[in-house]
Amino acid sequence: MREASRVVIVGDMMRGLFCIALAAGCSSPAAQAQPVPAGSAAPAVDAGVPAAIGACAPIEESSQAPIHDQLALTKAAFADLPGWADDHFSEAVPSFLASCKKLDELKDTDLVGTDGHGGRAKQWRHACAAASKLKAGDDAAAKAFFEAEFVPYVAAGKAGPVGKLTGYYVQEMHASRKKQGAFKYPVLGRPADLVMVDLSPFVRDAHGRRIWGRLDGSGELVPYYTRAEIRAGALAKQKLELMYVDDPIDLLFANIEGSAKAKLDDGTVVWLEFAGKNGRAYKGVGGLLKELGELKPGEGTMIGIRKWFNDHAARYDEIADQDASYVFFKESPQPGAVGSQKVILTTRRSLAVDRAFIAASTPVWVDAKAPIVGKPGTEAWQHLLVAQDTGAGIQGAVRGDIYWGDDRDAEELGGRMGGAGRYWILLPKGVTK
Numbered sequence: 401m402r403e404a405s406r407v408v409i410v411g412d413m414m415r416g417l418f419c420i421a422l423a424a425g426c427s428s429p430a431a432q433a434q435p436v437p438a439g440s441a442a443p444a445v446d447a448g449v450p451a452a453i454g455a456c457a458p459i460e461e462s463s464q465a466p467i468h469d470q471l472a473l474t475k476a477a478f479a480d481l482p483g484w485a486d487d488h489f490s491e492a493v494p495s496f497l498a499s500c501k502k503l504d505e506l507k508d509t510d511l512v513g514t515d516g517h518g519g520r521a522k523q524w525r526h527a528c529a530a531a532s533k534l535k536a537g538d539d540a541a542a543k544a545f546f547e548a549e550f551v552p553y554v555a556a557g558k559a560g561p562v563g564k565l566t567g568y569y570v571q572e573m574h575a576s577r578k579k580q581g582a583f584k585y586p587v588l589g590r591p592a593d594l595v596m597v598d599l600s601p602f603v604r605d606a607h608g609r610r611i612w613g614r615l616d617g618s619g620e621l622v623p624y625y626t627r628a629e630i631r632a633g634a635l636a637k638q639k640l641e642l643m644y645v646d647d648p649i650d651l652l653f654a655n656i657e658g659s660a661k662a663k664l665d666d667g668t669v670v671w672l673e674f675a676g677k678n679g680r681a682y683k684g685v686g687g688l689l690k691e692l693g694e695l696k697p698g699e700g701t702m703i704g705i706r707k708w709f710n711d712h713a714a715r716y717d718e719i720a721d722q723d724a725s726y727v728f729f730k731e732s733p734q735p736g737a738v739g740s741q742k743v744i745l746t747t748r749r750s751l752a753v754d755r756a757f758i759a760a761s762t763p764v765w766v767d768a769k770a771p772i773v774g775k776p777g778t779e780a781w782q783h784l785l786v787a788q789d790t791g792a793g794i795q796g797a798v799r800g801d802i803y804w805g806d807d808r809d810a811e812e813l814g815g816r817m818g819g820a821g822r823y824w825i826l827l828p829k830g831v832t833k
Contacts, residue, residue, distance in 0.1 A: 471757040471797035473553035473825065481552060481765050481824055483782030489542035492763065493534055495746035495786040499761035500528035502741055513759025514600065514608030519831030524761065527828050546784065550763060550826035555798050563798025565768040565821030568752065568791075569814035570737045570806035571654040575643040575662040575670075582646035583665070587654075588630070589640045590675040590728040595621060608755045612679025624678035628721040642729060643670070649709045652685070652720055653702060655727040657814075658791060659737040661806055671732040674740070680724035682792040688722055702815030725792060737806065739789030747805035752789035757797050758825060762787045766800065768821030773809050778819070784826075798823065 478484050503512065503524050512518030527549040534541055554561055576583035593614045600608055613621045625634040643662060645651050654660035660672040686700040689708060699708070709716055736744035739752070741760040751764050758764070763786055770781035785802065794801050800823060804810035 469557050469757075469795075469797045472556045474556070476552045476554045476824060478547050478552055480554070481782075482767050483780065484765065487543075487783050488539050489546060489784060490534070490537050490539045492749050492784040492786065493531055493536075493542050493545075495749040495788065496761075496763060497528070497531055498743040498746065499741060499786055499788060500524070500531065502743060503528060503761055512761060514755050516759075517757065518759030518762055519828065523828045523830035526830075546763065546826065549828060551829055551831075552765065552824045552826050554822070554824050555757075557797030559798075561798065561822050562820050563796060563800070563822070565766065565800045565802065565817070565819065565823075567770070567802045567804050567814040567817030568657050569804045569810035571650055571657050571660045572806065572811075573645045573647065573650040573654060573660055573662045574665070575645045576665045577643055579641075579644045583644040585645045585648045585651050586641040587643050587645060587651065587660075587662070587672065588635065588728050589642050589730055591635055591638055591640060593638075594624060594676050594678070594728070596676065596679075597621065610679075612677055623680065625726075626678070626680055626721075626724040627726045628717075628724070630678070630726055631717065631721065640728070642672075642731065648716055648720070649706055652709075653706075654729075655725070656684075656793075658727060658789075659732075660729070669735075671735055671737070672729040673732040673738040674727060675730035676728045677792070678724075678726045678728075680726070682725040683723045684793065685719055685723055688719060701818070703812070706815075737803065739803075741788045743788055745788060745803045746786070747803065747810070748783065749785050750788045750803040751785040752791045752794050752801035752803065753787045754795050754797070754799055755790050756795075758787050760787050763826040764800065765824040765826065766802065766821065767823065768802075768817075769819050770802075771813050771816040773812055 503521055506512070506521035508520065508522035508525075510521045512521055512524060518524070527545075530545055530549060534545055555563075557563060573587075574583075575587065579586075591614075595613055595615060597611050597613075598608070599611065603609075611621075612624055614624050616622045643664070645662070650660075654672070658674045662670045662672060664670060686695065686702075686705050689695040689705065690700055694708060694712075695704060698704070709719075732738055734744055739745045739750060740755075751766065753762075753764070763784055765784055766782065768781045769778040771777075772779055785800075789801070789803065791801055798821075800821070802814075802817065804814040804817075
């Protein structure tokens, strides 16, 4: 491909109700067996739901907002990447090797990424093998490795190359296995009736989108309970409580972050990872408080949101319930935050992206502004990360969320970060765009 050539990945999915898109497939048993595009996996319907039921379920548009964006990739040179020469590249190698372990599980011909945005697994083998031979801490060798194995492409969406870059961290919570005293806010495990349907095998331009719901009495998939309904006891009979925390704000942020570290009252530490969600549209409480005029400009960070809730404790449910989304957890056997790629995230080297546009395992060069710990303002932040996670609020062609870790600094950085930024994605030389 020539230097000025571009590839456009369109993300315009699921127009109208889910069943409208699949109406032809619901008319007869023969029609229900929809053809699967070459290279695609078999229909992915979680919780043992028959494919015909998953395909024909009426899903309301509000259960998952569609994405209307596109990613344009333009070939670049490493010299074009701002700050490229100054990074400590050896710090990104462990993150990349963690993703290589997931790539090793794929067949050579398997697509990498939702729509094969990362080519095929075979095209990553040489880079993974070369990375495994690098000496720890050797920045020069790591830099030479990335330059030898990959080609950088500047990413742009419909609005251009400038997008939004935010940060996240592991929320720490104080908890107890028993409901007692201040420990009265439940952390819930995944409900038995929660169903996830991967739309990719059914909708041509689904781009990896998933819907979540439950089967009603007639066998149809319907939207799952809202946060308010869950708080009111909609799931009480299932007894899903893993533990109880003493601060509802911590639990709210854990829902937003998708993972948490619970320090139990017996001294043990339990890591919690994402186990599912109710699929309702996410609405950030910071944005909501701004709409209500409760937060001034600059106060919409997690630190500002926490302060507001602490100052207005009686209004917690009123505000939190307006975000209908809800996340369920499970205890992780691994001591660390686990991303959607099922690898432990690497502090300051893992990135959450929109899977509709960026394949997991992809190295991404980030050019952003980051907060300064203990000081006001921001500074330039230019580093190489690896796409290893996703998030309900991370939607769009140029949209990233930087994982900062699980300590106090991470909480400040993740809680304060949010603004304009750019990124370049690095693809193996065998993957042509």
